[in-house]
Amino acid sequence: MKNVFIIGSKGIPSNYGGFETFVEKLTEYNSIEETQIKYHISCLSDNKEEFEHNSARCFNVNVPNLGPAKAVYYDIAALKKVIAYIKTNEIKDATVYILACRIGPFMGHYKKQLKKYGAELFINPDGHEWKRAKWNWLIRKYWKISEQLMVKHADLLVCDSLNIEKYIREDYKQYQPQTTYIAYGADNSNSSLLDNNQTLADWLNKHQVKFNDYYLIVGRFVPENNYEAMIKEFMKSDTKKDLVIITNVEKNKFYQDLLVETNFLDDKRIKFVGTVYDQELLKKIREEAYGYLHGHEVGGTNPSLLEALAFTKLNLLLDVGFNSEVGQTAALYWKKDDLHELINQAEILTGDEIQMFDKESTEIIRTSYSWTKISNEYTSLFKQ
Known part of the structure; x- marks a missing residue:
């Protein structure tokens, strides 16, 4: 039996979130297919209990x-628990898979312990967390x-984007990182x-x-x-259609700055509608x-993009590598100053043209x- 320890998600059963959905689906498939892999999943909680989910x-x-x-x-505490479990149960074939690069400065110390017990260290580098505007x-x-130190100590980096894999190999080539590509799922x-569903009708109304x-x-x-x-x-576009925005909007500084910059309250087409947790x-x-x-x-690879390509007929994507590698020719692409022109063009597409985009994106x-x-x-990766 192969033992795989996954650290970095908030845990399962999942509510909503990229890594949480990934772990949910991975364990769900494993419980059905009986692949001879035993998953051990860290879960963020207010207690220290253990339980079984999806086997x-x-x-x-x-x-x-701690903000x-x-x-x-959380990642360090989970990793300590994993190492203790491997030691106590004398596990010889462990793979420890860490989602995201949050504990690099501590990784050298724990890598020595993992190596001592014969455990492999796999890391998913996620995206460019260091570019996010919310951080000072x-x-x-x-x-x-x-991120640099996680790359340095990883036995293998599992990238869910070809662009991320390219970035890891080029920016950290001094470490000769071993990488592989496995996409996120949808x-x-x-x-x-159905169209006449009451919950749907209530939301539309x-x-x-x-x-x-x-x-x-x-x-x-x-x-x-x-x-x-x-x-x-x-x-700026000529469309008469609405813009429905589903997001966890908070009346914070970003919201106030956005209001000042756009005056979107003056445009009745712009509709912030809050979140929708009902997946159906x-x-x-x-x-x-x-x-x-x-x-x-x-x-x-962004989960919301995959869902859009799976379910929405026509997709207009910001023209960056992360998006185009997924959307390919099944989407339209825009720069930050020409989206209004693309929306105007989208308005005059024929039904057959839209159906072509829809069919191709669904197939992808x-x-x-x-x-x-x-x-x-x-x-296949974990059993190798």
Whole structure:
């Protein structure tokens, strides 16, 4: 039996989040297929209990609320528990897979312990955390140094984006990093909600939205997702359709700055509608949108982009490598100053043209990003 310890997600059962969904799907597939892999999953909690989920051993890690340092503390505490478990149970074939590069300065010490017990260290470098605008310069510097040291000590870096893999190999070539590419996965099953579903009708009525008469944005409310550019450009466009924005909007400084820069309250087409945690409802909202706007420019393969390509007919993506490697020719691409022109062009596409984009994007998700494919690739990797 191969033992794989996964650290870095908040744990399972998952609510919503990229790494959490990944771990949920990976263990779910493993429990069905009986791949002879035993997963051990760290879970952020307020207690220290253990339980089984999807045939995986889940162990809770209780850490204090330390602000940005909480995630660092959590990963270290989880890693200590993993090493103790490997030692106590005399496990000889362990792989420790750490999601994201948060504990680089401490990695040299723990790598020696893992090596002592014959355990491999795999790391998912995630995206460019050190580029995120929410961090001050000191925290950004820490994330960059941490990434460097995680790369240095990894036996293998599993990248979910070809662009991230290229960046790791080029920027840290002094360490001769060993890398492989396994994409993030996506659910490609259609929504179970019918057009006359009451929950759907209530949502549409509440926000005064009509089928096929809105563009959609779904994502975290942070500057690097380019809300300012998308809203400004949408307001400059000629479309009569709405812009529905599903996000965890908070009336914070970013929101106030955005309001000053765009005056979006003066445009009745702009509709911040809060979050949607009902996944079947969110699928249906994606399916019934005229088009999807994607402005993420930091990170690897973005889950919301995969979901957009799976369910939304027409996708308008910021023209950066992370997005184009996924969307390929199944999407339209924009720069930060020409989105309004692309929206105007999207308005005059024929039904056949939109159907062509829809068919191609759905096929990309089905063949390259299905959870079955991704889980198979991880199973092969861990069993090698």
